[in-house]
Amino acid sequence: MFNENIYISRRKILSNQINEGMILLPGNMPVPMNYPSNTLRFRQDSNFLYYCGLDYPNLTTVIDATNGETTLFGDDLEVDDIVWEGERVTVKKMAESAGIDHVEKNSLLPKFLSNTSKVHTLPAYRADQKSFLRSILDSQNFSSSKELIVNVIKQRSIKSKEEIYEIERALEVTAEMHKIAMKHTRDGVKEQVIVGKMEGYALERGHGMAYPAIFTIHGEILHNNAYGNKMKSGQLALNDSGSESPLHYASDITRTFPVSGSFSDTQKQVYSLVFEMQEVALAYCKPGISYKEAHLASAKKAVDGLVNMGLMRGSSDDAVSEGAHALFFPHGLGHMLGLDVHDMEGLGEDLVGYDDDSNRSNQFGLAYLRLSKDLEPGFVLTVEPGIYFIPHLIEKWKNDKKHSSFINYDALSQFKNFGGIRIEDNILITDDGYRMLGPDIPKTVDDIELLMRS
Ligand SMILES: [Mn+2]
Numbered sequence: 001m002f003n004e005n006i007y008i009s010r011r012k013i014l015s016n017q018i019n020e021g022m023i024l025l026p027g028n029m030p031v032p033m034n035y036p037s038n039t040l041r042f043r044q045d046s047n048f049l050y051y052c053g054l055d056y057p058n059l060t061t062v063i064d065a066t067n068g069e070t071t072l073f074g075d076d077l078e079v080d081d082i083v084w085e086g087e088r089v090t091v092k093k094m095a096e097s098a099g100i101d102h103v104e105k106n107s108l109l110p111k112f113l114s115n116t117s118k119v120h121t122l123p124a125y126r127a128d129q130k131s132f133l134r135s136i137l138d139s140q141n142f143s144s145s146k147e148l149i150v151n152v153i154k155q156r157s158i159k160s161k162e163e164i165y166e167i168e169r170a171l172e173v174t175a176e177m178h179k180i181a182m183k184h185t186r187d188g189v190k191e192q193v194i195v196g197k198m199e200g201y202a203l204e205r206g207h208g209m210a211y212p213a214i215f216t217i218h219g220e221i222l223h224n225n226a227y228g229n230k231m232k233s234g235q236l237a238l239n240d241s242g243s244e245s246p247l248h249y250a251s252d253i254t255r256t257f258p259v260s261g262s263f264s265d266t267q268k269q270v271y272s273l274v275f276e277m278q279e280v281a282l283a284y285c286k287p288g289i290s291y292k293e294a295h296l297a298s299a300k301k302a303v304d305g306l307v308n309m310g311l312m313r314g315s316s317d318d319a320v321s322e323g324a325h326a327l328f329f330p331h332g333l334g335h336m337l338g339l340d341v342h343d344m345e346g347l348g349e350d351l352v353g354y355d356d357d358s359n360r361s362n363q364f365g366l367a368y369l370r371l372s373k374d375l376e377p378g379f380v381l382t383v384e385p386g387i388y389f390i391p392h393l394i395e396k397w398k399n400d401k402k403h404s405s406f407i408n409y410d411a412l413s414q415f416k417n418f419g420g421i422r423i424e425d426n427i428l429i430t431d432d433g434y435r436m437l438g439p440d441i442p443k444t445v446d447d448i449e450l451l452m453r454s
Contacts, residue, residue, distance in 0.1 A: 001053030001247065002162055004099035010155065011051050015068040017151040021118030023063040029128050030057050041208070046339035046346075047122055049248055050156055052098045056088065060109055061100070065120070071102040073109045110136045120145035122152065125346040149347050156344055157336065157352070158378035164428060164437070166249035167337065167380060171426065171438025173207045173243040174251045178441045181215065181239045182257055182451050185231060191215050192227035194239075202243040210250035210341045213241035219256060219420030220388040222331060233260040236267060236419045242341065250341040252382050254424030255441060261452035263445055266418070270387050271445060273305035274421045277385035281333055285375060285383065285427060285434040292358060292372040295333035298385045299325045299365075303406075306387075311415075314406045324403035326365025327393060334382035335370040337426055342370065343380075379429040380437070386422030389415040 001007075015023065027048040030039040044055050052061050052072070059074040074091040082088075095103045104112065113119050119137060123144045124130045133142060159167070177198040184194055195215050202209060216224040217231055219238030231237060237259055242251035256274075258267060277298040284294035303316035303325050311328075312319060319325055336343035336352060344352045353371040354360055361367055371381060389412070396402075398409045423443060427434040442448045 001055070001097065004097060006160075006162065007051060007053050008099035011063055011070055012068050013155060014051065014151060015063050015065050017154075018065040018120060018147060021065050021120055022113060022116045023065055023120045023148060024113065024133075025051055025061040025063070025122070026129060026132060027052075027054065027059040027061070028057060028126070029132070031126070031128065044248065046248070046344075047152060047156075049339055050152075052100070053247075054094050054098055055248075056094065058106065059091070059094070060106070062109075062112065069102065070100045071104055071112070072098070072100045073104050073106050073112075075106050110138075114138060118145075120148040122149060123346060123348065149351060153344055153347055153352055156338060158376065159338060159380050159428070160378075163249060163338065164380065166245045166247050167251060167426065168438050170207065170210065170243045170245040170249055170251035171253070173202050173205055174241070174253050175439040175441045177201050177241060177243065178239060178253060178255050179451060181237070181241075182255070182442065182448065183454070185237050185257065185259055185452070186261065187233040187259060188230060190228065190230050191217065191237075194237075195227045195241075198239075198241055205243075206246050207243040208248075210242045210244040210252060213239070214254075215239050215241060217259070217419060219386075219422065220390045220418075221420075222388070231259045234264070235259045236421065238420060238422060240422065240424065248339055250337055250339065250343075251426060251438065252337055252341050252384075252424060253426065253438075253441060254384055254386075254422045255443065255448070256421040256423065257448045257452065262449055267421075268445055269309060270418070271421055273302065273309075274385055274387050274423050275443070276305065277301045277329075277387075278383055278423050278425070281383050281385060282427070282434065285429060286432060287375055287377050287429060290358065290372060290374050291333065291353075291381070292369060294383075295366075295369055295372075296320055298333055299329055302329050302385070302387060310411050311408055312406050313408060319403075319406045322403065322406070323363045323365055324406035326363070327397055327403070327407060328387045328389070329385065330365045330368065330388065330390070330393070331386065332366075332369030332371065334384050334424075337380045337382055345370070375429045377429050377431050380426065381429070382424055382426055384422055384424030386420060388420030388422075389418040390420070391416055 028045045063070045072095040181194045217235045238256045240254040280301045281294045281298040299320045300316040303319045306312040355373040358372045426437045442451045
């Protein structure tokens with residue numbers, strides 16, 4: 001974990017923003033996989049990590065909003081637990097390492113909270129969290145505190161030096177994972193072989209995965225988590241994967257490359273277009289520009305390129321305002337990145353990505369834009385345009401004659417087995433622009449082909 005002063009200062013900033021009551025931050029509990037004592041790998045709650053840094057199950061932190069005083073609730077292990085799990089640092093020692101003065105047993109939490117005017121909670125995203133909150137809070141109808149949510153988002157959105165260091169540490173490992181994937185991909189190799197090599201590389205270095213890797217010859221399936229296909233020359237492999245640093249900061253990178261090691265002419269054409277979509281988007285990445293603008297500019301670039309290829313027609317302004325590009329680019333340009341790979345999504349996607357001046361569109365495609373609001377120095381985000389040929393979607397739109405003035409459905413028939421291409425990088429918004437985070441990972445056609453040949 002970080003130095004205790006970092007957690008003291010984060011809690012101080014938060015409690016200064018909240019008028020009265022108690023701020024309740026429950027840590028996570030172990031989650032059974034298939035029977036009670038066979039648990040999933042423990043992952044601490046990100047808000048708990050942010051304000052306390054303690055990476056152990058069954059802890060709760062309460063911050064008194066009026067004076068910032070913090071109490072850590074937890075139980076030391078009994079001998080019976082130690083027999084199975086080994087020794088664990090005492091709750092008192094944990095509290096010290098997080099700069100917390102008071103320690104209490106878990107059983108005292110309900111009584112402690114019953115004396116206060118208001119308990120501020122964050123939205124629960126696991127069933128066990130919901131039942132835990134119900135069990136310790138008197139009222140059956142507790143609801144999460146908008147005041148708390150908004151202030152946590154405000155604070156977590158601006159990344160400090162230490163946090164950027166952690167994200168770049170995750171990216172060091174991720175860069176190697178992606179190079180390993182490119183080097184080992186070839187005709188006849190199964191996707192799962194590559195996933196095993198990448199996860200093994202991360203685990204060997206004490207990192208985890210920030211999310212289940214997407215490694216697939218079906219890049220057109222946006223969140224494909226199956227790895228059973230044998231790859232064949234002529235196909236594209238899409239690799240969307242990122243490690244999580246030992247302090248649980250995420251990275252999120254996508255590269256797409258030819259299984260054979262050389263792009264075909266058509267693959268090169270579409271790939272270069274996605275590359276340009278990212279360049280166009282990056283030019284918008286600076287304080288005061290809304291991410292929606294970057295998204296729309298990238299979408300217009302897609303239309304211009306698809307018009308050149310004979311797959312679309314008409315003006316890119318019109319096509320994008322009507323949403324015709326979403327057949328090929330159905331997702332958003334990117335999202336915030338931090339302790340969570342979709343940072344703070346559990347606190348409410350609209351509160352994180354939108355502000356009073358920006359409402360979420362309900363148009364197909366644009367509706368999936370997770371980050372829309374004005375960019376600020378200290379934001380860390382992903383920039384991830386893509387072009388996909390999704391047979392089911394093409395079929396449906398074609399039958400419905402959807403946007404048929406913009407889309408040349410006849411020309412699309414030869415792209416049925418093309419798959420999809422996405423390129424994703426992680427950036428920090430600086431005072432006057434952006435900085436690309438982490439080491440370079442081959443991205444141009446030439447650099448990818450060079451690495452795959454070596
Ligand atoms: Mn992403």
